[in-house]
Amino acid sequence: MFCKDPIYTPKYATLIATFTALCLAVGKLIVGIMSGSVAVLASAIDSLLDVGISVFNFFALKKSEKPANSKFNYGLGKLESLAATFEGFVIALSGMYILYTSCVKFISSHTIENLHYSVGVMIVSFCVTFCLVWYLQKVAHKTNSQVIKADVMHYKVDLLSNGAVLCSLVVISISGFDKLDAILGIAIAVYIMISAFKLIRESVLLLLDRAIDPHIFARVQEVLENAPITSYHALRSRLVGNIIFIDVHLVFHAEITLLEAHRICNTIEEQIRALDTSLVWEINAHLDPYDDSEFDVILQRT
Structure with a gap:
């Protein structure tokens, strides 16, 4: 294609x-x-x-x-x-x-x-x-x-x-x-x-939007685990032809600047795309200052 x-x-x-x-x-x-x-x-x-x-x-x-x-x-x-x-x-x-x-x-x-x-x-x-x-x-x-x-x-x-x-x-x-x-x-x-x-x-x-092959998914997880972020969650994937759609929430320190977080996010996306250059990667990354569970605790305290 x-x-x-x-x-x-x-x-x-x-x-x-x-x-x-x-x-x-x-x-x-x-x-x-x-x-x-x-x-x-x-x-x-x-x-x-x-x-x-x-x-x-x-x-x-x-x-x-x-x-x-x-x-x-x-x-x-x-x-x-x-x-x-x-x-x-x-x-x-x-x-x-x-x-x-x-x-x-x-x-x-x-x-x-x-x-x-x-x-x-x-x-x-x-x-x-x-x-x-x-x-x-x-x-x-x-x-x-x-x-x-x-x-x-x-x-x-x-x-x-x-x-x-x-x-x-x-x-x-x-x-x-x-x-x-x-x-x-x-x-x-x-x-x-x-x-x-x-x-x-x-x-x-x-x-039915089946997830991508487990070995490719594991390599994506490896990239995220080695990235300079606090954590990640809500990682999802689906395959359409030779296009892989990835959705993920990336958690950063609350004090980090938006510019720096965006730079790290771009690097992560480049590393994921490099896993298989024969595929087309559509990556949608959401940047969070806290993990969702931590954010719920913060809201309860305020």
């Missing part, structure tokens, strides 16, 4: 993913219809869904990057999590459809024709998907985009399913056991639905 190199921006990545998924979907759909392989057809349907998801993600990212305004004071960063949640539900639905189709194929007798075409298209699909996952992982590492992380998980599932389909087709060509195609389709469907549940869960937690 905040990457200087255009090729590693989330929007550019979604365009590449869209074009790649479209090409793979068309190729697998043609071969799947020709061969009658339920596993290849299931993979084709999954790729078609990838196209729709990637287009949706592109517009979600475009909207989420718009600056804050009078209506949305904190920006539209949560659109990324909404897009990822939507993607998870679509993946789950595709898994259910693949499961249904595979069960029907398993019960009924079917023979795979033009097996060499199916093997060829799955080899190409596996290699292309591998390259796409590598690229998306690099973008996710540079930007920490929730949508791209969801895409990485999604295409890793595709990579595994493509590899499994390829292996099954090779086994079928050797053994002639056509029902392995349907059995593998069932296994892929179950794996897809489990992955979708994990993705939905992670996205919903972000929509």
Whole structure:
């Protein structure tokens, strides 16, 4: 999201993913219809869904990057999590459809024709998907985009399913056991639905303002504990895309000047931001002359 190199921006990545998924979907759909392989057809349907998801993600990212305004004071960063949640539900639905189709194929007798075409298209699909996952992982590492992380998980599932389909087709060509195609389709469907549940869960937690990762939170606490302040309290955090929001109350000696307290506060904020420069930090520090409990005692005495 905040990457200087255009090729590693989330929007550019979604365009590449869209074009790649479209090409793979068309190729697998043609071969799947020709061969009658339920596993290849299931993979084709999954790729078609990838196209729709990637287009949706592109517009979600475009909207989420718009600056804050009078209506949305904190920006539209949560659109990324909404897009990822939507993607998870679509993946789950595709898994259910693949499961249904595979069960029907398993019960009924079917023979795979033009097996060499199916093997060829799955080899190409596996290699292309591998390259796409590598690229998306690099973008996710540079930007920490929730949508791209969801895409990485999604295409890793595709990579595994493509590899499994390829292996099954090779086994079928050797053994002639056509029902392995349907059995593998069932296994892929179950794996897809489990992955979708994990993705939905992670996205919903972000929509509910889940706190940042414990190890990053502990490092923030370490900075505060080593700072030249009396104490701190009301430390809170939440994550939106690659933006970390931190709220904290910093307690200073009552005699300190406002200028000096402000200088120390700026230093603390710089140290926190230096913990991970790939993230965007929004820090809201409130300066207190007393701890809240001490202040209550002072008010009772006056």
